[in-house]
Amino acid sequence: MKIDVLTTFPEVFGPVLGASIVGRAREAGIVTIEVHDLRKWTGDRHRTTDDSPFGGGPGMVMKPEPFFEAVESLRCAAEAGCREEVVLLCPQGERFEQGTARGLAQKDHLILLCGHYEGVDERVREHLATRAISVGDYVLTGGEIPAMVVIDAVVRLLPGALGAEEGAEADSFAEGLLEHPQHTRPAEFRGWKVPEVLLSGNHEQIRRWRRKESLRRTKTVRPDLFEKAELTEEDRELLEEIEEEQRGSGSEAA
Ligand SMILES: C[S@@+](CC[C@H](N)C(=O)[O-])C[C@H]1O[C@@H](n2cnc3c(N)ncnc32)[C@H](O)[C@@H]1O
Known part of the structure; x- marks a missing residue:
C-alpha cells in the first residue's frame, strides 16, 4: 500500500510514523508513506495555501488549487486496477470506525488531505475527495492528528504488519465486541x-x-x-x- 499525506505541517508526522508497528511496516516494505508539504503545489512567492472566507467571518480557509494540483500529480487511479481513495479529514465527515479502517486497508493507494484554520474550500470535498472522514465528534486544530489516527489503524491491519504474537483478530471491535481484560506478571x-x-x-x-x-x-x-x-x-x-x-x-x- 502507498499512502500520501498532504499537509502544511509535515514536521509533526516524523516520530509517530517512524515508531512501533507503523515504523516496522514501513521498514519491511508493507507500506510506503510520504508526507508532502502542500506548499510545494503553490504558485506564488509567498507559497500561499489559505485565504479569507468569501462572505466574511473570522479565520482563514484553505485554498482549493494546491490540493487539486497535488492530488492530480499523485493519484494512481489512471493505472489499471489501482484502488484509490482520496480522504479529506473533516469533522463533518462520516465517523471513522474499525470497519472504515478495514475498508481502507483493502486499497492500494490512500491520499489523505489535512485541513487547518476554518477548514478547506468546499470544492475539495465536492469534486476532489472521494470520502470525508471524521475521527470523532470534536474539533481539532488540524487534520494531521486525524490522518495519523487513520494511518495507524489501517497499517496495523495490513498483512504482515503485526507479528504472529500480536494478532488483531481478538482486538476490540474486530468482532463487534470490546476485547477481554488483559493481565501480566506479577500474579x-x-x-x-x-x-x-x-x-x-x-x-x-x-x-x-x-x-x-x-x-x-x-x-x-x-x-x-x-x-x-x-x-x-x-x-x-x-x-x-x-x-x-x-x-x-x-x-x-x-
Ligand atoms: C479547526 S478544524 C475546522 C473546523 C470547521 N470550522 C468546522 O466547524 O467543521 C480544521 C481542520 O482540522 C481537521 N479536523 C478537526 N477536527 C477533526 C475531526 N474530528 N476529524 C477529522 N478532521 C478534523 C480538518 O482537517 C479541518 O479542516
Whole structure:
C-alpha cells in the first residue's frame, strides 16, 4: 500500500510514523508513506495555501488549487486496477470506525488531505475527495492528528504488519465486541490478584472466561455495540451466568 499525506505541517508526522508497528511496516516494505508539504503545489512567492472566507467571518480557509494540483500529480487511479481513495479529514465527515479502517486497508493507494484554520474550500470535498472522514465528534486544530489516527489503524491491519504474537483478530471491535481484560506478571500486585483461571493453563476455560468478560464489558460500557453484536448459543449461556452472578451479588448486598 502507498499512502500520501498532504499537509502544511509535515514536521509533526516524523516520530509517530517512524515508531512501533507503523515504523516496522514501513521498514519491511508493507507500506510506503510520504508526507508532502502542500506548499510545494503553490504558485506564488509567498507559497500561499489559505485565504479569507468569501462572505466574511473570522479565520482563514484553505485554498482549493494546491490540493487539486497535488492530488492530480499523485493519484494512481489512471493505472489499471489501482484502488484509490482520496480522504479529506473533516469533522463533518462520516465517523471513522474499525470497519472504515478495514475498508481502507483493502486499497492500494490512500491520499489523505489535512485541513487547518476554518477548514478547506468546499470544492475539495465536492469534486476532489472521494470520502470525508471524521475521527470523532470534536474539533481539532488540524487534520494531521486525524490522518495519523487513520494511518495507524489501517497499517496495523495490513498483512504482515503485526507479528504472529500480536494478532488483531481478538482486538476490540474486530468482532463487534470490546476485547477481554488483559493481565501480566506479577500474579499478585498490591493485594490485587489476577483471575485464577488465567494461571490454570486450561486453554478451553481461559477462552470461555475471555469471551464472557468480553460480553460483560461490552454490555456494561458500550450497550450500543452490544445491541448490534451477533451472539452465539454459548454467548447466551455466558450472559445467563453473568446475570446469575449479578443476582447473587445483589442478594449478598441486601
Ligand atoms: C479547526 S478544524 C475546522 C473546523 C470547521 N470550522 C468546522 O466547524 O467543521 C480544521 C481542520 O482540522 C481537521 N479536523 C478537526 N477536527 C477533526 C475531526 N474530528 N476529524 C477529522 N478532521 C478534523 C480538518 O482537517 C479541518 O479542516
